[in-house]
Amino acid sequence: MKKIVKTVLGISLGILLLLAVVIAVRTARFSSHQVPAERPTAVTGDMQAAASHLAQALTFPTISYDSKERISAEAFRNLHQFLETTYPRTHEVLTKETVNEYSLLYTWKGRDPQLKPILLMAHLDVVPVETGGAWHQPPFGGVIADGFIWGRGAWDDKSGVIGILEAVELLLQQGFQPRQTVYLAFGHDEEIGGLNGAAAIARLLAQRNVRLECVLDEGHLVSDGIMPGVKVPVAFIGVAEKGSLTLELRADSEGGHSSMPPRHTAIGILAAALARLDEHPMPGGLTNVTRSMFEVIGPEMPLTNKIVLANLWLFQPLLERQLAASPSTDAVLRTTTAPTMLEGSQKENVLPITAKAIVNFRIRPGDTIASVCAHVQKTVADDRIKIRTLDGTEPSPESPIDSRGFRQIERSIRQIFPTALVSPGLVVGATDSKHFAKISDGTYRFLPVVATAADLPRFHGTNERISVTNFGQVVRFYAQLLQNLDQ
Numbered sequence: 037m038k039k040i041v042k043t044v045l046g047i048s049l050g051i052l053l054l055l056a057v058v059i060a061v062r063t064a065r066f067s068s069h070q071v072p073a074e075r076p077t078a079v080t081g082d083m084q085a086a087a088s089h090l091a092q093a094l095t096f097p098t099i100s101y102d103s104k105e106r107i108s109a110e111a112f113r114n115l116h117q118f119l120e121t122t123y124p125r126t127h128e129v130l131t132k133e134t135v136n137e138y139s140l141l142y143t144w145k146g147r148d149p150q151l152k153p154i155l156l157m158a159h160l161d162v163v164p165v166e167t168g169g170a171w172h173q174p175p176f177g178g179v180i181a182d183g184f185i186w187g188r189g190a191w192d193d194k195s196g197v198i199g200i201l202e203a204v205e206l207l208l209q210q211g212f213q214p215r216q217t218v219y220l221a222f223g224h225d226e227e228i229g230g231l232n233g234a235a236a237i238a239r240l241l242a243q244r245n246v247r248l249e250c251v252l253d254e255g256h257l258v259s260d261g262i263m264p265g266v267k268v269p270v271a272f273i274g275v276a277e278k279g280s281l282t283l284e285l286r287a288d289s290e291g292g293h294s295s296m297p298p299r300h301t302a303i304g305i306l307a308a309a310l311a312r313l314d315e316h317p318m319p320g321g322l323t324n325v326t327r328s329m330f331e332v333i334g335p336e337m338p339l340t341n342k343i344v345l346a347n348l349w350l351f352q353p354l355l356e357r358q359l360a361a362s363p364s365t366d367a368v369l370r371t372t373t374a375p376t377m378l379e380g381s382q383k384e385n386v387l388p389i390t391a392k393a394i395v396n397f398r399i400r401p402g403d404t405i406a407s408v409c410a411h412v413q414k415t416v417a418d419d420r421i422k423i424r425t426l427d428g429t430e431p432s433p434e435s436p437i438d439s440r441g442f443r444q445i446e447r448s449i450r451q452i453f454p455t456a457l458v459s460p461g462l463v464v465g466a467t468d469s470k471h472f473a474k475i476s477d478g479t480y481r482f483l484p485v486v487a488t489a490a491d492l493p494r495f496h497g498t499n500e501r502i503s504v505t506n507f508g509q510v511v512r513f514y515a516q517l518l519q520n521l522d523q
């Protein structure tokens with residue numbers, strides 16, 4: 037007996053030791069993927085002037101509303117006019133087309149017409165201002181104060197529009213002509229889905245049989261202090277974005293007076309269905325994008341995280357449990373379920389004839405509208421609930437991370453933000469770039485705006501601003517990227 041115990045103990049100890057060795061070796065071999073931070077070579081111009089151009093662009097209230105009548109045609113036309121007077125060389129050399137009245141498409145002819153073109157994009161519209169009184173500077177005042185350019189659109193996304201145009205104007209000043217044709221696409225309705233703006237531009241290019249080498253749109257930022265366990269800023273390049281699905285769930289009943297309700301009311305039936313959806317989220321897990329993100333970020337993390345990330349063959353379930361614990365990381369793991377609207381009767385003593393709920397899903401790459409609908413049917417499992425699709429977009433395809441486009445975006449980020457780590461990432465929101473997926477070999481989502489955790493509420497919120505220094509980096513990033521892509 038003693039001998040058997042000894043043998044079992046010996047074998048277990050041996051296995052443990054082997055496991056420890058494998059873990060240690062894998063951790064030791066888990067080395068940095070960061071490309072060296074080369075010296076920037078991009079042209080630089082008058083960054084104070086660039087900042088004042090952005091400030092002026094913020095004075096045009098190009099707000100997107102769901103109801104068309106509220107959109108100010110004047111604001112968009114004035115912004116177009118402003119761009120034309122501020123960037124004379126760009127408007128002389130590039131061809132400008134106006135699409136659906138307010139969107140702009142510029143074509144910068146390349147030296148080599150055989151090469152596939154690239155497309156840089158940003159959007160002209162902004163979200164409304166809900167809290168005008170709480171702003172330190174008026175949201176459409178175009179004020180530069182305390183080293184910041186303040187206003188709605190300062191980072192989302194007029195920093196992109198003005199940053200790109202400043203870079204192009206600077207390069208033109210130097211006599212630069214790109215090797216491959218460069219398109220600049222500025223949609224006017226990104227904040228409400230981009231159907232009349234970016235989607236129309238993409239259709240136009242598709243009709244002309246344009247096949248793009250790569251697309252760069254807004255998306256992730258240079259986030260500073262947001263990634264747990266990483267002390268330096270992280271610049272994620274979004275290589276995929278989630279899709280979206282909005283379903284209406286409806287339960288009907290007889291109605292009547294609330295003093296004599298049936299055993300199960302429309303609201304009760306609907307609430308039970310919602311509770312089941314709440315209890316049973318879509319199954320999640322790492323996908324290609326999230327796995328490559330951890331492979332790139334992992335080596336830069338403290339030892340304990342590094343051990344886990346270098347040994348996903350063993351620790352993946354542990355990592356997934358940890359990620360699922362917080363809403364922001366759970367969102368990269370799975371298709372999320374969010375009931376957002378509820379409707380019953382109009383009066384406290386009237387039973388509703390119809391109870392309705394709106395549920396919004398953000399679909400992770402790997403899932404589809406059909407698979408989410410199937411999950412909902414199976415989970416609700418009640419034929420008294422009528423399910424109707426109101427709106428849906430499939431998740432984007434995953435763009436390659438070994439393409440020339442990705443490599444040059446990565447290289448340019450390291451040149452302009454040498455302390456930042458660069459990693460592929462998943463965008464959990466939606467961008468206009470989705471409209472170009474069909475005509476592009478790679479779609480990337482990154483805006484060179486630096487943000488700390490404290491800045492995040494400014495996004496679509498109050499006191500949106502960008503520092504003058506950071507805006508200089510935005511301009512230099514786009515100039516550097518255009519130069520790098522030329523090689």
Ligand SMILES: [Zn+2]
Binds near residue numbers: 159192193226254
């Ligand atoms: Zn935006």
